């Protein structure tokens with residue numbers, strides 16, 4: 156039985172500082188790896204293993220997603236955020252985590268008293284009538300009369316991202332010597348979501364705590380990110396912030412804390428943030444891949460993770476996401492070491 160009371164929570168970087176997981180590479184980072192997804196699986200999996208165990212971030216190219224699907228997602232995202240605020244607030248996000256997050260609702264205040272400088276819109280791949288459970292419920296949509304192409308664009312984008320993520324899951328299984336199908340059953344009715352994000356046209360001042368998104372690690376398995384042509388994403392490597400430049404035709408992929416935990420820190424989730432350096436609007440759309448609500452996150456075969464073993468607890472994906480949310484919004488200092 157899962158003993159929720161005993162689950163110890165620490166973000167991946169905290170666990171690393173506590174010695175519970177391998178330390179990150181301190182090699183200078185010459186560039187963010189690029190993985191060509193048209194390569195044979197064996198080669199792609201080898202490169203994936205290196206990227207995941209050193210940087211935790213990489214680009215993918217030749218991923219097979221039609222450019223028109225990405226363009227239409229961004230066009231509809233612009234159209235939505237351009238609506239009058241009263242219209243957007245009619246589909247304000249509730250406990251189901253779906254719908255519109257105005258500026259100030261999409262993040263907790265940081266220690267300097269600022270929210271992330273963004274507004275957002277969430278769509279989940281699964282819908283459920285069990286709306287008493289967190290993250291469950293039905294997607295919210297703007298009226299068809301206002302934005303007739305919004306819903307089909309978002310659902311097509313979700314499906315395309317899910318395909319990319321599923322290919323990566325297969326490569327992860329190979330990279331961890333578990334076989335290409337190892338992870339797939341845990342993701343059949345996944346709790347994944349896309350989030351359209353509009354960063355406000357305002358220069359960030361990271362030292363004052365004013366950021367597009369403050370320093371964080373992602374909660375789930377991995378993230379597939381599309382951005383427009385505006386720079387802003389930065390990753391922390393060996394004490395420095397490194398720019399992840401937008402690259403047309405590529406997605407940026409990063410490891411989340413759930414996979415970091417699942418692999419005992421072998422594959423690392425990396426701190427990142429968004430710093431608006433231009434003062435212009437910026438749009439992005441992360442796809443957050445997460446297992447099914449009830450999927451058990453047990454130590455993988457051959458992986459020893461003292462954090463999991465010490466408490467002898469197995470966490471379900473649902474417990475993990477709920478814990479992460481409570482930590483973020485309940486004032487628990489996730490990133491105290493910053």
Ligand SMILES: O=C(O)CCC(=O)C(=O)O
Pocket residue numbers: 352368373380382387388427428429439440441
């Ligand atoms: O917009 C970006 O470039 C990254 C966003 C991000 O890190 C997040 O939403 O978790």
Ligand SMILES: [Fe+2]
Pocket residue numbers: 371372373427
């Ligand atoms: Fe992130």
